[in-house]
Amino acid sequence: MTEPTPDLDTPLHAQLRAATKLPHHVLDHHPLLAPLLRPDPRLDDYAAALAALHGVYAVAEAAMLDFLASRPDLFDYAARRKLPALEADLVALGHPGRPVTMAGETLPPPANVGELVGMLYTIEGSTRGGRFIYKQLRQGLGDAAPLGFFAGYGDASDQRWQEFWQFATDRCPPEEFADAVRTAVHLFGVIKSHLDRCHAVEG
Numbered sequence: 551m552t553e554p555t556p557d558l559d560t561p562l563h564a565q566l567r568a569a570t571k572l573p574h575h576v577l578d579h580h581p582l583l584a585p586l587l588r589p590d591p592r593l594d595d596y597a598a599a600l601a602a603l604h605g606v607y608a609v610a611e612a613a614m615l616d617f618l619a620s621r622p623d624l625f626d627y628a629a630r631r632k633l634p635a636l637e638a639d640l641v642a643l644g645h646p647g648r649p650v651t652m653a654g655e656t657l658p659p660p661a662n663v664g665e666l667v668g669m670l671y672t673i674e675g676s677t678r679g680g681r682f683i684y685k686q687l688r689q690g691l692g693d694a695a696p697l698g699f700f701a702g703y704g705d706a707s708d709q710r711w712q713e714f715w716q717f718a719t720d721r722c723p724p725e726e727f728a729d730a731v732r733t734a735v736h737l738f739g740v741i742k743s744h745l746d747r748c749h750a751v752e753g
């Protein structure tokens with residue numbers, strides 16, 4: 551068995567992190583998500599953020615699972631799906647109507663492992679920030695609030711992140727690093743456009 555790779559030490563991670571630093575800053579200050587970090591978060595802001603994120607995870611998870619259907623032994627994303635918890639939270643919140651879907655944005659399935667890694671980086675990485683949001687929301691909304699999506703992998707978070715990096719290190723060839731970076735940056739952009747549109751509808 552190989553030693554686990556320290557996640558921050560790989561050149562691929564350094565490239566992904568550098569390329570998505572600004573787009574991430576835009577997301578974590580987005581008017582739909584920023585209210586979740588207030589000391590007194592409101593339940594309706596939380597429900598609006600989840601409904602908007604629903605479109606993101608529905609489309610991104612479908613794209614990744616589509617690619618993995620033809621390569622089932624590559625990576626077990628099915629065990630990491632976040633949409634069921636997100637939908638259960640929306641139901642528990644009694645969010646009215648259908649969750650917002652990602653209208654107008656296309657996200658083709660990855661064409662190679664590099665593109666898959668770019669998507670996985672974005673989606674798995676969002677669980678890192680999600681833990682932070684979870685702690686804020688739990689403090690502000692209380693233990694009874696439905697927080698399954700933001701709870702993410704709970705105590706297994708670091709291990710899941712490490713396992714993703716082990717996969718990326720083992721399976722993403724250097725000639726596909728640029729594909730990973732381009733795909734991650736594109737997905738951040740797609741998420742921003744989608745949140746902008748949801749915010750315009752909300753507002």
Ligand code: HEM
Pocket residue numbers: 566567574577578579583584587671672673674675676677678679680682683741
């Ligand atoms: C859909 C929206 C979001 C996406 C796609 C996203 C994506 C990511 C990614 C890819 C990482 C990993 C960075 C790395 O270590 O290489 C990350 C980490 C992080 N994100 Fe986000 N993020 C999102 C929303 C947010 C929001 C709203 C916050 C608000 C505070 C946030 C806070 C953080 C924090 C604090 C980390 C670092 C966690 C750690 O080092 O353990 N993120 N996010």
